[in-house]
Amino acid sequence: MEEILTVSVMSTAGWNAAEFDDIVREHQARIYRVLWCELHDDEAAATLTQDCFLKAYRARAEFRGEASVSTWLVRIAVNLARDYQRNRRQGFWRRLLKSNPHEADLATEMAVDKTPRADRALLAREQLQQTMDAVKTLSPQQQTVFHLRFLEEMSLEEIAAAMSVEVGTVKSHLSRAVNALRQQRNEP
Amino acid sequence: MSHLTDEQLAAWLGGESSPQVKLHIESCAHCRSESRNLRDRISRYSIALRRQAAESQNSHLAGFLTPRQVIVQHRQRWAGAGVLALLLVLQTAWLIKPRPTSSTMRPVASAPAKAQPVDSMSDDELLEAVNTDLSREVPQALAPVSAITVARNTIAAATAGSTARSSSRTQGEQK
Numbered sequence: 067m068e069e070i071l072t073v074s075v076m077s078t079a080g081w082n083a084a085e086f087d088d089i090v091r092e093h094q095a096r097i098y099r100v101l102w103c104e105l106h107d108d109e110a111a112a113t114l115t116q117d118c119f120l121k122a123y124r125a126r127a128e129f130r131g132e133a134s135v136s137t138w139l140v141r142i143a144v145n146l147a148r149d150y151q152r153n154r155r156q157g158f159w160r161r162l163l164k165s166n167p168h169e170a171d172l173a174t175e176m177a178v179d180k181t182p183r184a185d186r187a188l189l190a191r192e193q194l195q196q197t198m199d200a201v202k203t204l205s206p207q208q209q210t211v212f213h214l215r216f217l218e219e220m221s222l223e224e225i226a227a228a229m230s231v232e233v234g235t236v237k238s239h240l241s242r243a244v245n246a247l248r249q250q251r252n253e254p
Numbered sequence: 255m256s257h258l259t260d261e262q263l264a265a266w267l268g269g270e271s272s273p274q275v276k277l278h279i280e281s282c283a284h285c286r287s288e289s290r291n292l293r294d295r296i297s298r299y300s301i302a303l304r305r306q307a308a309e310s311q312n313s314h315l316a317g318f319l320t321p322r323q324v325i326v327q328h329r330q331r332w333a334g335a336g337v338l339a340l341l342l343v344l345q346t347a348w349l350i351k352p353r354p355t356s357s358t359m360r361p362v363a364s365a366p367a368k369a370q371p372v373d374s375m376s377d378d379e380l381l382e383a384v385n386t387d388l389s390r391e392v393p394q395a396l397a398p399v400s401a402i403t404v405a406r407n408t409i410a411a412a413t414a415g416s417t418a419r420s421s422s423r424t425q426g427e428q429k
């Protein structure tokens with residue numbers, strides 16, 4: 067949130083090239099993170115981050131300042147991620163989830179962790195894994211909303227603007243995400 | 255007593271809940287536990303994903319180019335491709351260009367053309383002069399030398415012919 071607030075909202079269109087370089091530096095990490103959470107693919111996230119800024123640079127004259135720069139960039143990133151997923155056509159998420167690097171990391175950490183506090187750590191990791199599993203049950207759009215809300219700490223309005231949906235839809239997706247987390251907790 | 259709905263909890267987790275929800279959480283142990291548990295899980299999830307994204311970013315955004323750099327790179331690639339294409343076209347044109355053959359060559363001019371100042375020549379005359387010059391078998395400047403060589407070869411051939419005749423005659427007489 068604070069990142070968004072620090073971004074100056076340009077009232078008029080157009081940055082010069084040097085100004086845009088500053089924008090790239092400022093938002094690069096966030097855009098990469100958004101794309102990475104969307105795609106769970108390092109290479110694709112890096113490529114699409116580059117594409118996102120290139121697209122924004124070419125369209126910088128069209129930026130009207132109605133939303134923050136950050137929201138505008140996230141919107142481009144989310145659209146790029148959707149296009150990318152659409153182009154992959156079949157079973158992208160299924161294949162991803164089968165070879166989820168998070169799970170592999172967790173499994174490795176759990177296997178090597180033999181400290182006295184292993185029980186607590188194990189519990190924490192189990193909870194994390196459960197949360198990940200619960201998030202996976204959400205639709206791609208619900209996952210995007212969940213990530214933008216709780217990872218990127220964007221407001222409901224910003225998420226709605228970034229995803230071109232109504233605020234009510236964002237609330238509905240978040241509600242569904244919370245429900246999934248609660249349901250999973252209640253499972254034996 | 256009804257507990258908080260998913261939507262109310264989602265709002266509370268996002269820090270946008272109403273005062274009534276806050277009051278309810280303070281007074282309801284179940285909802286307090288539920289909300290804390292959700293908050294912890296989401297926090298842990300966010301931290302884990304942020305950390306993993308940061309690690310991935312460090313290794314995969316090392317060669318990140320700004321849009322300016324990307325555009326420059328694209329232009330350089332296109333320029334390189336253009337130069338290559340041009341070279342290819344030129345080479346192909348050179349290869350398929352018709353060469354002058356002996357049948358198309360004009361005979362050597364019998365007499366050197368009068369040198370005419372280029373400034374005073376019309377385009378057609380200049381073109382004709384250039385064509386004439388190019389069609390020479392021997393450059394104009396070497397024409398006298400060529401004539402001498404031809405003459406020398408003729409003399410040498412004649413001398414060789416007479417020597418052969420005289421030697422054959424001598425052999426006949428000896429027989």
